[in-house]
Amino acid sequence: MKNVGVIGGGTMGAGIAEVIARAGSVVRVLERAEAVDAARERIAKSLARAVKSGKLSAADSAATLERITVTTDLDTFADSDLVIEAMPEIESLKLEYFTRLDEIVRPDAILATNTSSIPVIRLANATKHPERVLGMHFFNPVPVMALVEIVTTLKVDPEVVAKVAAFATDQLGKVTIESKDQAGFIVNALLIPYLTSAIRMYESGFASAEDIDAGMVHGCAHPMGPLRLCDTVGLDVCLAVAESLFAEFGEPHYAPPVLLRRMVDAGYLGRKTGRGFYDYST
Ligand code: 3HC
Numbered sequence: 001m002k003n004v005g006v007i008g009g010g011t012m013g014a015g016i017a018e019v020i021a022r023a024g025s026v027v028r029v030l031e032r033a034e035a036v037d038a039a040r041e042r043i044a045k046s047l048a049r050a051v052k053s054g055k056l057s058a059a060d061s062a063a064t065l066e067r068i069t070v071t072t073d074l075d076t077f078a079d080s081d082l083v084i085e086a087m088p089e090i091e092s093l094k095l096e097y098f099t100r101l102d103e104i105v106r107p108d109a110i111l112a113t114n115t116s117s118i119p120v121i122r123l124a125n126a127t128k129h130p131e132r133v134l135g136m137h138f139f140n141p142v143p144v145m146a147l148v149e150i151v152t153t154l155k156v157d158p159e160v161v162a163k164v165a166a167f168a169t170d171q172l173g174k175v176t177i178e179s180k181d182q183a184g185f186i187v188n189a190l191l192i193p194y195l196t197s198a199i200r201m202y203e204s205g206f207a208s209a210e211d212i213d214a215g216m217v218h219g220c221a222h223p224m225g226p227l228r229l230c231d232t233v234g235l236d237v238c239l240a241v242a243e244s245l246f247a248e249f250g251e252p253h254y255a256p257p258v259l260l261r262r263m264v265d266a267g268y269l270g271r272k273t274g275r276g277f278y279d280y281s282t
Helices: 011-022 033-052 058-066 091-104 120-124 158-171 187-203 209-220 226-233 235-249 258-266
Strands: 003-007 026-030 068-071 082-085 110-113 133-138 147-151 175-179
Touching (some): 003 011, 003 091, 011 026, 011 068, 011 133, 033 058, 091 120, 110 158, 147 158, 187 226, 187 235, 226 235
Parallel strands (some): 026 068
Antiparallel strands (some): 133 147
């Protein structure tokens, strides 16, 4: 995978671009004109963090940045070997990019989505070659989290799956697991009901956010508590996954809590907007 394209330079897209460029590939990131600088800064900041902690040399950081171009021009993705879509969880937006990419890239290029809530087959079916489309689900923060979930569909070519799994393990140094194309895949099907249970507990006034989080950090050795994790993942993403789990399985415990909906309506999306269950504005 010499040339890799990433659609979207938000939290996930920037992290994906960083780990792939760190592994030596040339990476193009597609962003809206007004978000190009923010995407570049996001990547530079994360690399600076790795340099500061001694995980990356300054020279490797500079070389990594040189391999990344943030662009507004999708046509420059024509020579991509792999394109990973990491746009917000809006199906119509993702469908539009899969349709356009299918016309731009070579027929043997692989198209992946980082979606955490939309059935991958729907995106695959927007293309003329659904056999080359699969899910490549990264975890936040991407440079730190070891896992990539490879999501197969009813139409994907097993050789494409093997190629992407080998890329993720051998080139990116990640651990892979394989999931069928059902809501939540493996990890979010387990994680999101846990997070929404914590929101319900907080919503009912049963315990404070700090105590719920401290309980899981100090009682179960989780690196962060569930409400802080919601803030890290993004409340909009938590809501989208909860809605897709509820739509798929119809079981009440998958239904998103009212408070989660209201916080998303209010624009309290967590760390990325400065406010979620906690205040990050200072
Ligand atoms: N970008 C890059 N590196 C980061 C980072 C970021 N945003 N945040 C933390 N790091 C690095 C730090 O540089 C540090 O590296 P070092 O060990 O080399 O110094 C290391 O991670 C630990 O960071 P800190 O010491 O600052 O802080 P913590 O020890 O509290 O760790 C954490 C932060 C790694 C985020 C940890 O709290 C954690 O693992 N939290 C759980 C995260 C998680 O569960 N993610 C999965 C979410 S689910 C998901 O993404 C799927 C989606 O579809 C919903």
